[in-house]
Amino acid sequence: MKLGWVIRLLTASRRYKKSSIQKRDPRKSEPLSGAFALDIEHLKSIFDRSSDIVYREFNIGRMQKGVLIFLEGLVNLKMIDEDILKPLLEYGKSMPQPSNLRLKDMEKLLQDQIISVAQVNRGESFQEIVDYVLSGDTALLIEGASKAFFFSTKEWEKRSVEEPATEAVIRGPREGFTENLRTNTSLIRRRLKTPQLKMEGLTVGRLSKTEIVITYLDGIVDEAIVTEVRERIGRIDIDAILESGYIEEWIEDNPYSVFPQVQNTERPDKVVGHLLEGKVGIIIDNTPFALIVPVTFFDMMQASEDYYQRYFVSTAIRWLRYMFVVTALLLPSLYIALLTFHQEMLPTNLLLSVAASRETVPFPAIVEAMLMEVSFEGLREAGVRLPRPVGQAVSIVGALVIGQAAVQAGLVSAPMVIVVSITGIASFTMPSFSQSIAIRLLRFPMMVAAGTLGIYGVLMGTLIILIHMTRLRSFGVPYMSPAAPLQFSDLKDVLIRMPWWGMVERPEQTGKKNPQRMKNRFRPDPPSRGE
């Protein structure tokens, strides 16, 4: 595709030699020498110019020197004080004669008698020390030992579990993921109390060493998808992962598509819901947005709340969303097409009043629509970026004042303002932001098509989008399934939201392995009156 070609052209010029990136600090891979002062010196040179590294030196007993190394801010200081330092010092005092601890005793003693920390690890290279310290563990080096001990003392500032900001619900759990990986995994664990729930850990990013957890339900998920996810994440070679968006772009099936092929969510209940359908969740440290694969277009149209509200309501709301997706994509272009090509289709009275309102407008309809749509997008973007109180003021000024003034000045026709506003509202009905922004983006080429070829152009544009969407796949699952390829039984969760007692089977594409969700179709009945 054209886009790919351009991207390759742009990236070619700054393609670095692989070695220059991968060059490692040779000092780090060396093993500990065992010479205490030398090792400390070495470590300090690795961590030079790092003010947050703390070296706490002390003596065990009288002569033997030890040092605790940790990163301030990533550790629980109280724990170091009470569970590591204090026992060590006290042990030293209680030692009968001024003798040094020998290495083999040391291991046993430290682990079994002295240190009261849950997790203790050992290591022999500087590399390990660096890794452990940087991830919030405390390293202990003792004179005379060529081994380092690591105590899990991780604790850092983190946000508490809050209501997800991007996916609000009226009914449903108010918990959202946080930036902390373990909090997030616990939120999922709490919902699925089964050993079948697997949480595979991976580390990605040469510098960031970001922890990633692939989670799925063993026995339900299609093994092939898990393998594929594992492989694709394993292929990632990047310096740092700051957000799940990085991962998303690395593991997509078609990198040249506006449509998101990976779903992101802040809601643990949504992840669990998808796990139960045989999908795979990817949780990434330092971001509250987890990823779900594979995903279809229709998955993105479903909010988690659909499954909590009554099914009649949910079905109706789904249809409303489908209507509004079409509106968001096509309304401005259809308006342009009708107004500049097919005026005969407007009712006479409507045409006359539209014509009357357009008398003073200096722009052609297509330009007018473009202007309005672009300024709407600008307003929306400004509303997101600006601090909340200011954002509100901007949207009020933008929407009310400017809109009103533009209409009164005759720069923009009132019907156009209505069309743009409806389109804007329609685009916000989609539960998935990445989806809605894709649709909003596609609106512009559609408008151009409508402005040049009328309804025929709109049709051609729609066909291109449809063809593109049917060609897309997300981890092998056709993007438009279950509509195309048609799977009648799965329409139960697309055309309608089947009541829970009717959703006997998991979706065909991902839940083939273990299709039965419940034993049998059971429908609640009132107690029979005869007995």
Next chain:
Amino acid sequence: MRKKGIVLLIIVMTQILTGCWSRVEVNDLSIVTATALDKIEGGKIRLTLQIAVPRMLGQVGSGGGGGGGRGSGGEKKSTVTVSENGETVLDAFRRLQEKLPRKLFFSHSRIIIIGEQLARDGVSPVLDFFSRYREARLHSYILFTKGEASDILNIPPKWEKISSEEIREEEKSHIGVSIYLVDFLDMLLTDGVEPIAALVEPKSTEVKKKSDSESGQSPPESEKSVVIAGAAVFRKDKLIGWMNGKEARGALWLRNELKQAVITVTIPEEMGNGKVSAKLLKGESKFKPILKNNKLIMKVEIRAQDDLYENSSKLDLNKPDAIKYVQKKLEEDIEKRIQIVLDKTQKQFKSDVFGFGTAVYRTYPKAWKKKFKDRWDQEFPELEVKIAAHVRVVRTGLTNKSITLEDKEFIK
């Protein structure tokens, strides 16, 4: 390869962006709301168009809501009437376009009015344009007028913003003959039926006061409005005569197109002396041609359901017998009405606007082809038609006995 396709697409799109072939902005359109056609001396066609002026039509917030067309001065008319002569409709159309700054746009013209002269000379030549031209609607009403058609378009509207809207609303109510262009063409093309269409005339909305008629003053033009006054009767595509309102309604009965009607019958002295008016609920006519011994008889059956809404006689409508009597009276009245129009068409116009011929074809296709098809013109005036009306009174309104009369006054 896929890249090439996309590149091609982009090239095509940029090509498209630079040109804008069929694109017309709304404010570059002259929206035609009605069309009138006349024949002038020398056989040329005069095309008159009524064009809406959006500026003058209810723009939100412009105050006044576009009451401009009320005809009193003309300083603020909601429509403009323009006309031009030409050899053909398209020719006149082009000449007219030359005079106008905006592109003429036909799609919203849903009225075609044709003047008498053109109609008498044959309408086929002009109607072809309306079936061929993309913007024209086959479902526009076709109307005829005595005199010049362009005059009709100049009559200012009273209720709507545009006078053609008024005419259309009137046609839609189906009180008079209402024929679409497509129906007209169908009648023209189908064997065994001749076209009929509505006749419009400017008429005063108020009944003339005595003083006016004595002084010989006719009401000023602005007081008049366009009224469907009857029907135009054709043989092939040539106008051959007019029906007045009453006759036209008789024709509607026969053509099974009557939607609204009020029938008033006089109750004679011995039965209560007065008038009874009934409103039609449902009327239906059926042609039953009977071919016997080479002689064709057309049986016309009419079934109607009525509501009685007015009774000034001393008839006690609470009695089933009285209802039966009224029904019989109504039947007689309908038959009489129909007979009048039948006589006129058979004897005077000699044009089968009711489609008797089609009915014969549908029942006796072979006989029609052999015997009647080619000489239906001669057969039709001689055709024996038997009318049988069946009326059923369904309800008598909100009262049974007349509320204005005392019990003893009723005729038992």
Next chain:
Amino acid sequence: MLDNGKINSRQAGFLMFSFLMGSAILMIPSTVTSLAKQDGWLSVLIATVFGLGIVLIYTTLGLRFPKQSIIQYSEMILGKWIGKIVGLLYIWFPFHLGTLVIRNSSDYVASTALPDTPMIVISGLFLAVIAYGIRGGIETLGRVNEIILPFREPIVLLIVVLLLKDMKLGKLAPLLGDGVLPVLKGSFPVTSFPLGETVLFTMLLPNISNIRKLKKAYMFAIVLGGIFLTLSVISTLLVLGPSITSRLNFPVQSIIKVIDIADFVTNVDSFGMLLWISSNFVKIAVCYYCTAVGIAQWFRLSDYRQMVTPVGILMLIFSMTVYENNIEQSTFAATIWPFYAMPFEVLIPLFMLLVSIIRKLDGRGRGK
């Protein structure tokens, strides 16, 4: 195999149904009423029965060689040289049909919606879009059709319902007023256009996943297509009457124009165009696909995708030059096409079927 995509029988049937709706539904009412007047709808029904026969012939033939397309097994049945020639014919046929339909579509779009737009833009854009779809293989076509179809056909039915108040039953009488002959005459062009054209669907056989249900799916598509075609003829007749229907170029478009909902939704014929162009999309796409795949098979290429662009450009050029005006086209479609298409649709498949039965050739046993 050239295209690894698989569709199931249902998708193939849906494709065939859309294929039948494309181009034909707009022209057939005019064609049959000019021959059979108010009995035109009977002609379509009879043609449907003929169509079933044709389907039976080519599916029976095709199912004897389920892993191959007609271009491949023609060589087996008729020998190398005659087989190659027959193969060439079956490349030409979809190509020619495709150009006719694309020309027809652009003519229609130009004359109803975009009068001032150059034809090359209309056809070129359409072909480019279709080429994009074809690159996705038959799988993409099947799926796109599967999405469009459930929207399009209910709208078609809705149009019929909205027109009910404008219909006059009398316009269908008398039944068989002129005897049976005109009806049979009318059914002839319908049989070859569009019902017989479905012979192209033998090309899809190697891509069908559940081939056992195929015959049923194809038959069902023909019957359903026949019903919809009949419906279109009946509604045009009831609304416009036989005399006007036979005189219009696109009668269906005219009846859509008649729709009037509360004076608000009127003149919606441009939306009608959407319905029709979307089914034309399938028809042209199938022709285009068959041509591209056919050429690739004929030359034993490994990938048909390299043929997509050249075939598209050729189709565009051909469609621009094939007729002077739309009258030439409708004359061709009504008079020459039925005779021209018959060998492709009936005679050659029938002959090949007979030869393969006599020579006891059967591709079912072997295959990869």
